[in-house]
Amino acid sequence: MRILSGMRPTGKLHIGHLVGALENWVKLQEEGNECFYFVADWHALTTHYDDVSQLKEYTREVVRGFLACGLDPEKSVIFVQSAIKEHAELALLFSMFVSVSRLERVPTYKEIKKELNYKDLSNVGFLIYPVLQAADILIYKAQGVPVGEDQVYHIELTREIARRFNYLYAEVFPEPEAILSKVPKLPGTDGRKMSKSYGNVINLEIGERELESMVLTMVTDPARKRRSDPGNPENCPVWKYHEAFGVSEEESKWIWDGCTTAKIGCVDCKRLLLKHMREKLVPIWERFRKIDEDPRYVEDVILEGNKKAREVAAKTMEEVRRAMNLMF
Numbered sequence: 001m002r003i004l005s006g007m008r009p010t011g012k013l014h015i016g017h018l019v020g021a022l023e024n025w026v027k028l029q030e031e032g033n034e035c036f037y038f039v040a041d042w043h044a045l046t047t048h049y050d051d052v053s054q055l056k057e058y059t060r061e062v063v064r065g066f067l068a069c070g071l072d073p074e075k076s077v078i079f080v081q082s083a084i085k086e087h088a089e090l091a092l093l094f095s096m097f098v099s100v101s102r103l104e105r106v107p108t109y110k111e112i113k114k115e116l117n118y119k120d121l122s123n124v125g126f127l128i129y130p131v132l133q134a135a136d137i138l139i140y141k142a143q144g145v146p147v148g149e150d151q152v153y154h155i156e157l158t159r160e161i162a163r164r165f166n167y168l169y170a171e172v173f174p175e176p177e178a179i180l181s182k183v184p185k186l187p188g189t190d191g192r193k194m195s196k197s198y199g200n201v202i203n204l205e206i207g208e209r210e211l212e213s214m215v216l217t218m219v220t221d222p223a224r225k226r227r228s229d230p231g232n233p234e235n236c237p238v239w240k241y242h243e244a245f246g247v248s249e250e251e252s253k254w255i256w257d258g259c260t261t262a263k264i265g266c267v268d269c270k271r272l273l274l275k276h277m278r279e280k281l282v283p284i285w286e287r288f289r290k291i292d293e294d295p296r297y298v299e300d301v302i303l304e305g306n307k308k309a310r311e312v313a314a315k316t317m318e319e320v321r322r323a324m325n326l327m328f
Contacts, residue, residue, distance in 0.1 A: 003033045003179070004142035006040040006081065009058035010048060013038035014201045016186050016194045019244040019282070024146050024181045026070040028156035028317070035076040036309060038142050039063060042081050042088070043133070046118060046126040065299050067202055068287040077312075079305035081136065087311035089130070090320060094161055097168065098131055106130050107153055134158040138173045139313045140158045146179040170323035172316070186244055187237045191219040204284060211281070215274050230262045238269055245276040 005025060007017065029035045039062045041055060059080055066078055080201075081087055084186025103109065104127070137145055137158050145155055155178040160171035187193065195201065204216055218238055221231035233239035233256055242255065250274060256266030269322050291297055321328070 001033045001143045003028050003038070003144045003146065003192075004036045004038075004137055004140050004143060004176075005060055005146045006038040006136060008040045008042070009055065010044055011058060011196055012061055012203050012205065013069075014194070014196075014203045014279075015281075016201070017065070017085060018069060018204060019186060020148060020181060021146065022069040022071070023064075024179075025076075028144075028146060028179070029071060029076045033144070036142065036312075037076055037078050038136070038309070039080045040136070043129060044208045046123070046129045047112065047119065047121065047179065051137070052118075059060065060298055060302075063302055064288070064291060067203065067291055067298070067301065068284050070284075070287075073301045073305060077305050077308045078301055079309040080302055083302075083306040084139075084141055084309050084313050086133050086310070086317045087132065090139050091132040091318060093320065094131050094135055094165070095128055097160060097164055098128075100127070102157075103130060105128050106157065108150060118274060118306075121156075130154055130157050131161070133239050134161045137176055138162055141174055141315050141316060142176050143174055144179045145176050146181060148181060148185065149195045150160070152178050152180070164208070170319075172319050172323055185238055189214050189218045189237070193238045194245060204279075204281070206281075206287060208278075211277065212274060215270050215277065218270060220269075224262075224266060226257075227265045228262050231259045238266070241273055242269075243276070245273065245280060246270075249278065252304065 005021065007013075007021065011021075025035070025037055039059050041059050042249040044055065044058075045052070063078060063080070067073070071078060081221055107129070109127070112126075121283060131229060133154055134157060137223075138161070147155060147159075155176060157174040162175050165173060173228075185194075188195060188198055190198065190200040191201065202211065206214070218241075221233070221239055223235065225232040233242075236259070239255070242252075247255065254264075255272070256267055259269065
């Protein structure tokens with residue numbers, strides 16, 4: 001299966017990216033799929049157009065994070081969106097038959113406008129970003145797109161656009177399927193939505209001591225005000241992290257029994273979480289160190305990935321131009 005997914009470069013990668021997307025991307029890669037993974041730098045501009053001072057740096061950092069988490073440039077095509085101009089061309093052509101009213105009904109369009117109500121998001125780029133996203137997917141004729149539940153609507157819109165194009169012009173595009181991640185969305189360490197602005201994010205390159213400090217001070221079930229108070233793991237952010245970082249069946253029983261009967265304290269539970277987090281993060285830290293031994297490695301991966309992606313995108317655009325009877 002041909003797989004495609006991307007990530008916006010709005011800062012350094014954190015554990016939410018790891019368990020919410022990157023682990024699944026690596027799994028799809030290792031299962032022998034034809035994977036295309038990219039840094040969506042144009043998408044970052046839809047909401048961060050007014051501050052591009054670190055865009056290049058963050059783009060490089062995202063690729064570096066991809067590699068540290070286990071994406072292999074020998075098995076997957078890793079590239080940067082803005083290097084492949086065919087994305088923009090296809091998005092422009094799609095925009096000719098997608099209505100404004102259709103885009104205004106996209107749920108995430110309304111949600112992001114509400115969430116970022118302090119910013120002016122009246123720009124055309126933000127309105128049509130689902131069209132660009134459809135172009136990102138269809139330019140590679142992707143069959144599967146790993147996404148979170150909040151992005152499923154975008155895949156449905158992409159399917160609509162593919163059907164509409166095929167009906168109007170010629171059968172060029174497959175209709176991609178959403179590949180849902182089974183990992184629940186992680187809350188921040190303070191129980192709120194994970195956000196860099198809240199300071200409740202655990203970065204992938206966090207140091208050993210800082211990791212311990214952040215985990216041991218995590219918010220827990222508010223019912224456990226004292227060590228002797230029983231709790232409910234379902235009401236505790238720490239339990240969400242246990243699920244994401246691989247708690248065993250035996251450990252799960254120990255946590256549930258100990259928490260609900262107050263046999264264990266929250267620190268005991270967090271110590272177990274730290275053990276599992278280290279098991280996943282230490283290999284990533286080691287890969288970061290190895291990557292940094294060659295200052296040209298990340299750039300070389302990007303250039304080679306751009307070349308491979310461009311070859312595929314160019315072939316698709318040749319078909320699109322013929323289907324639409326364009327002279328050039």
